[in-house]
Amino acid sequence: MTLAVHKVSIEVANYNLDATLDCGQAFRWTRLSGGGWQGVAHGCFAEFAPAAPGGLSVEVLAPTTRLDWLADYLGLTLDYAAVMATFPKDPAMKAAVKSCRGLRLLRQEPWECLASFILSSVKQITQIRAGIERVCRAFGEFRPIGTEGPGFYTFPTPAQLASASEAALRKCGLGFRAPHLRAAARAVADGKLDLEDLRGLACAEAREELVALNGVGPKIANCVLLFAFGFQEAFPVDVWVARALRELYFQGRAVPLAELEQFSANHFGPYRGYAQQFLFHYMRKHHDASKPPQEVA
């Protein structure tokens, strides 16, 4: 049998697939042994791979007729060089960019992004991935890839999760996040929260809508505002970013969160959400090697 494959080459300079798909903004991508990645987005099963000299090879294996989401999802609609040029030129920011040059912000689907980050609180990234995979297998829809082979699961819709019992959600290992996910799914499924409407709002107004959900505070709201809606001024401050800011800009002092937020709003420019993702990934990479990125004076 033959497998219909839609394969396209995207010419793009300076795209770091590893950093982009492994930096904790999306959770359904898996690294392949050959250097590529495979996963699910927009209801499609796709594979991405770097293609020399400066490009990406993209295959959408199922359904093969849908390619329209790729450019936006991969973050190619933003002028990357222009974004980088707005970053502050201090040594810490330069080091963060150098450590993962070519990292892009994806533009994700709002519901999957919101649901994923509701499940993210006080969990390790590997645990978030595992939990999301269990949720997809339990409540998403199975879709075949070709006529044989494994297939994949879609991310469950708000309606699919809204009709799940809390006990069934807890079986996915979601812990105290299970009722939060269920309530958010109900709000969206019932039309009380229209995520598409948030696109038309100012960032602060959209944030107010999101934090009205139980289990969604400023950090998770900022992740959704940045990763799904593209509000570049949204600056999620989690334990890693807080650590990065304190160590790199405040000599390791115990600076309160409010002061960190004020500093970031003033220091990192109009694309500070993008800058934040470099700081986050930089900090995590160096921590994994148990080597601090910079000596604290």
Place this chain on the structure above:
DNA sequence: TTCCAGGTATTAC
């Protein structure tokens, strides 16, 4: 065993 993980909501000063 104890501690911590891309936080948040509640309660205590």
Place this chain on the structure above:
DNA sequence: GTAATACATGGA
């Protein structure tokens, strides 16, 4: 107003 604490679960 700011500072502790509980919240589920699993891995280091």
